Amino acid sequence: MQNAFKSSKNFEKSDNSKKITNSSNQPNKSSAEASTDKIIIDQVSESIIKTLESRLDHMCIKKSDDERGPRCNTASVPGIVTQRSCVYGGARVVLMPITDAIHLVHGPIGCASCTWDIRGSRTSGDDLYKTGFSTNLEEKDIVFGGEKKLFNTIIELNSLYQPSAVFVYSTCVVGLIGDDLKAVCRESEKITKCRVIPVQSEGFRSFNKSLGHQLACDAMLDHLIGTGKLDDKLKSEIDAHPTLNIVGEFNVAGDLWAIKPLIEKMGIKVLSVLTGDSCVEDIAKAHYADLNIVQCQKSSNYLARQMEKKYKIPYLKVNFFGIGDTAKSLKIISEFFQDPEIMEKAGEIIKTEIETVRSKISHYKKRLTGKRVAVYVGGNKAWSLIRAFEELGMNVIMTGTQNGLPEDYERIMETVSEGTLVVDDANSMELSRLFQKYQPDLVISGAKEKYMTHKLGIPFCDFNHDRITSFAGFKGFINFAKELDRAVSSPVWKFTPKKYQGIQNE
């Protein structure tokens, strides 16, 4: 396959950047050396792209002698088209996969309307979590307070659905009018005898939705984990097998179902999953596990660290995207238990699975080798996918996150190869300029970025909530390769303007 976009000259010429008034003409020394890297960059201008001055050091190019990442975890500049979300959004993505709970949004209708059933988490049991619940705060509630309405709503919903738990999410409005969420939850819990769990996720509490992840973890730590009783059944299970929790796996597109069997095949019992395809009662018993393994280290490291403190459960960072990383993850899990039988089984699984996968992806690998990828995601995937791309012969030329914390960029900087561009909190204009300048063959991101990328004539693969194919584990990797090939090799890209000059008027 010919790389359709290697030559970016046409596009560079049309880059009439003079039209844009800019406050950022200072040279940026750090990026000037990038031209020595293997990425072909025709000419490196003073800064990576034109943008606001305060944004310049949010982008950097990885160099061997300097592992410093970009500036991060700062408030977004007002008046840009941000790709970020709010704290409520952050809390919701972590908790929403809990299948048998009511997820009640205490706020004006929009906060629930725009977010119900948009998390692509799949379920093998209850589907209550797919229902959208709102207290629908209105003007009179703003004036007189929404506590009574919230209370009535919880009582009403409990009698309608008899859920295992009600998660009550606070929104901006609730923080401003000062409803006492915790008190209402306590009161209604007494009456309903159902767990009513407050999540203090006022949207504006931080510019970084990571706070939402943390608040969601706090809600589970304070109200759920540790409340489950050790019954006979559980006791016999725990005695019979080593156990672990899968933390930070949300079963988007069924990813969990590709991971869980691998662990069970090793003879380890998965006690609970936080929170993909989970039930409230399973999470309540999570503290009985021997080990936590953390898949999404963006949202859930905090949870694992807190559980280590509180329940002395050690944790391992794992990554089930990519062949090598999946194998490595299985290996470190088996080594943790120091059981020769488990280690032997891990070895067997790794050996047979890798052979199968390698043979099945060879076709795609041929077509994908040499392609250049740009990744722009919420967090974890900014580093956890890099090796997976390398295994397909692809180069990650750019990676970045909307909400990265310093620890996230540390991970990114250690993972990416020299010359990779790393960006933080890039807004839509910056993204389109970066894509135009670096001309990746493929962009990995979410729905908001998808159509902008297509308009630039660049193939796209969704790696967010909207994904419908599992990418995790060994089997998922075959799907992953297939999806990437579909995106990149689609004939439509022969007809995009850069390539298809036949009937252009200009």
Add this chain to the structure above:
Amino acid sequence: MSCANIIKKERTSVINPLVTCQPMGAMYAVAGIRRGLPLVHGAQGCSTFVRYAFARHFREPSEIAVTSLHEDAAVFGGRKNLISGIGNLAIRFKPSLIGVISTCSSEIIGDDMGGFIKVAIEEMKKRMGEKEAEKIKIVPISTPSFVETHFKGYDNTIKALVDNLACDPTEFNEKVNIIPGIVNPGDIREIKHILALMGIEGLILTDISDPFDSPLRPSATEFKPFYPKGGTTVEEICDTSNSLGTISLCRYAGSAAVSLEKKYDVPAAVGPIPIGVQNTDQFLRNLKKFTGLEIPDTILDERGLLIDSMADIVSRYLFGRKVAVFGDPAITSGIARFVCELGMIPSVVCTGVESPEFVEEMKKVAKESDEPVDVLIRSDLRDLETHLEEDPVDLMIGHSDGRLFAKSLDIPLIRVGFPVYDRVGYHRVPIVGYNGGINLIDRITNTVFEKYYDKEHWKLQQ
């Protein structure tokens, strides 16, 4: 002749909502302005989740900026964020118009948006020079999320645009203002097609047809920054006061039409949405009234094609079937009436708003129906679901959010309106006008075939 039973939701909670909050309607309206940018004065989620919703439905990018309010703004107000936000947006995007959209948080904090905008304009003049700054119109749009729904937000926005921009009338421009409501690009294109056949130049407030359905053709698109082609120009909005009349295609968005009538004597006609035969007839009569032009043969032919298709299909496959209609109040009332024209029974019509106009409209529709019509107002999808469990129908017509209970109740769902994210092309195919009627009949009848007939049977052709 039959009656409408008005049923209001009794529950406190909302379960599977049919509406969203005001700012979304405002973002939709501003997106229809050429080089127009919505600037949401609120938290980041307020813009992000709406961009996601637009992306899902239209499969197009949408540029919506936000002032990123954080905790300090709750204490000290959002002044700093709004002023620097306007400045940054102006300098980087060089828009023609910024619609500053309030949210629940900025309304509760009590930010004086009008005052802040004045300061922002002064700052812009300093940063960009007076001449450049004056090219950018800034319109404050008040859309408190805790009052009414996104339909009200749309109405407030169109009114704010007209009130802020319409110039003192000079001379008639021979145009007709059209307020389409929250419809699809295909619908607006169909309206323009009708206007073209009539020989009328329309002034669409606002025209999302190209911005939300734009070609992949970078040479034809302004890329730095990204602006889609098309949309209503600011000059056109200024010119609305010189038009022959204003037709709002939906009852929920008549404020701008009424305002133009009061201030500048531009006559107004509000609703109904031209779905089906009689509503489209009404639309054409309004056009004729404002322009004095005759309805051309070409349009009568299109009407004839719709009637022909009704004659061929209705009695055999559709007559007497019970239908549930839900979603947008304008679209549902239009479809309910069309359903009656097709000899079917709109046995339940469900919407998330509580508006007297909608109730009146439904009472009229019920008179045309052979059987009583249950009208659920201020309702949600859970209400509709329980209603249908007790009183099932043959077909459901509404948006994609009804898909889950349509499946569990085993009732086929015919998708219309916003959002439709689980089928493709629906944003492009009109349901308004006579042509839209034909599309709807085809869509409905093919669904009836799939569900209620042996679809391979040769007799189906008869």
